[in-house]
Amino acid sequence: MTVKVGVNGFGTIGRRVALAVTLQKDMRLVGVVKRTPDYSALYAQSKGINLYTPTLKDAEAFDKRGIKVAGTLEDLLNKVDVVVDSTPEGQGAKNKQSYDEAGVRQVFQGGEKPDVAEASFSTLCNYESVKGASSLRVVSCNTTGLLRLICSLNKEFGVKSVRAVLVRRGADPKEVKKGPIDAIVLNPPSLPSHHAIDVKTVLPWLDIKTAAVAVPTTFMHLHHVTLKLSRNATRGEVLEVLSQSPRIMLVSSSDTGIKSTAQLVDAARMVRMRYDIPELVVFEESVAVDGNEVMLFQAVHQESIVVPENIDAVRAVTQSQLGLEETVKITDSSLGLNKRLW
């Protein structure tokens, strides 16, 4: 069965999810919804992607620029099995009623509150248990990064507690109106940051506390994570588990000279379109293990890390016959996720 997918919103996440859908054999991209006829719309048109607008009125601006519009959001909803909502933060909740009325299954992003969907979702943590939900919320980029690490280690060692400090990129490269330009912003000043709470939407039993700052960079987030395992482990064991876990890439600074998000992005530019790094990158030399305590640095490419999870979420809400291992394998090979950059 081919699942018909519509993507509402064609920004940072939406455009990547839409392209990812076109690479799945069990899915078909029916179209994307876009409000403004900017360069992303021109790009979509050049790729032969059908463009829809939120309302008929929005189509006028597209017409003026000679960009063909296939219909409205409502038209699109009547043609799809699943809608992936990648509209700006908070807008998804407002769209939900239309989705419900159209009777389509729904995938939301982490910018929405958890109650927007039946469950919050992260493939390696709860793909099997949420399968069949009619709506899912893919947790945010930072939470996705934390959950990939936690669930990979939990499966092997058990994880009792997590403490993490998140150094967040201030804005995406294209966001010219967002800052900070020169500050380290306590984000927020009171603990915990929402990331701990968001992790708990998927792992309610976990003892986790997070703190976050925002800094003047656009490339990636960087986390320092401290985990307490349920048993003692050696550094070798931990590295072995990380090297075997899907969607995690170990990068050795001494082998590659990569010691910053900037160099990681520079390396990705040579081999990846849009320098996307949907893998969670763990810096190999930063991994320190002392008894049951694990500490490490990990980098999160905020623009692309949730894309594989969105694809898996589409499968989960449509009760795909693919199990966890299969969806991960198919998603990752179609999107080019790898254990190294080349």
Add this chain to the structure above:
Amino acid sequence: MTVKVGVNGFGTIGRRVALAVTLQKDMRLVGVVKRTPDYSALYAQSKGINLYTPTLKDAEAFDKRGIKVAGTLEDLLNKVDVVVDSTPEGQGAKNKQSYDEAGVRQVFQGGEKPDVAEASFSTLCNYESVKGASSLRVVSCNTTGLLRLICSLNKEFGVKSVRAVLVRRGADPKEVKKGPIDAIVLNPPSLPSHHAIDVKTVLPWLDIKTAAVAVPTTFMHLHHVTLKLSRNATRGEVLEVLSQSPRIMLVSSSDTGIKSTAQLVDAARMVRMRYDIPELVVFEESVAVDGNEVMLFQAVHQESIVVPENIDAVRAVTQSQLGLEETVKITDSSLGLNKRLW
């Protein structure tokens, strides 16, 4: 005849020129010289590019990491017709003696002083007249951008004078030790900046003055240029010439929503590897014409704009049978230069 090319230096420019050489039917990339076995070396190896080191001793660090080295710079020089020097600023002059001793033709970058080569070079300005020189210096990224504009307009209207203010990116994305992080740096405080002097190495007759500042961004340079033509022109005429000129891309802000280097790069990320924009980008709405005075904004992608000129320079120093129009056509179609991003 196939020209055998070696590239000394595999940094921002070297890696792009090396890949560009592999795309030319009349050239063969024999190898590249690299001093340190970092991620760029791993990338070169993954692409099957032969790696050479400056000295035998430098090869040890490569051996330790299991990266195969084909020989030294001297070995490479014995196998090539032309060396493209893309080593750090000022290093090219030091390398010149080895190149002379090996009897190879030479292409240097704009970081070197003009006397490093027989002539300074910019395709649209002096390809035919420097043909057959045994060494050429491709002028810097900013100068290349200025010269493309000036020579395109000069051909049609004549250009009497140029005044330009250059807002330079502070560092390349990968340069984590370079600034400024928070300053507008007068670069230099005394006029003119070296760009005017550099333009005159190619167009000695031109009345040109430039001023430059460096700002905290990594993506692109932005110039505001004022030209006095030899005759009055209309805005339509100027736009027509720019739209027909090779290596210049007009971008309409009102059609695309692109009003910054960040958005230009964001658009390029969707369709270009490494988000390279070797075209000079002129912002269409910024073009203002009053009598014989033309003013406009143009953006220069510092990492890639000189790559086409390097390829043409290889042809010029080897007395290629290709004329100006042919080399431009072949270079640009092989590298994917275009009149629009999609």
